[in-house]
Amino acid sequence: MEITFEKDYLKELYENGKARSKKHRFQPSVIKKYIQTVDKLRVAKNTEELYPIKSLNYEKLIGDKKGLESVRVDNKYRIEFISSVEGEEPDTITICSIIELSNHYK
Helix, strand or coil, X not given: CEEEECCHHHHHHHHHCCCCCHHHXXXXXXHHHHHHHHHXXXXXXXXXXXXXXXXXXXXXXXXXXXXXXXXXXXXXXXXEEEEEEECCCCCCEEEEEEEEEEECCC
């Protein structure tokens, strides 16, 4: 999938391993797993390839967050994103637009 980042701090975490904003500070282990999870998203051709990877726990969200999808980073954090398909068969591209690295239980 092609990955885009909705917020600057998400891109900074992925590319630099840290964010400039003090509000978006995470433990090094969370950042490492975030980068690994984004890499898994990047390798997948479409969202259907995420279902067999049990560690990601891919799901389409319901309720307040209807329309969003998420994958697990660790037991506490999830990546929320929107996926869209562009182009026509067989040249379709799935674009994954990462919205938030959220604390799942907050």
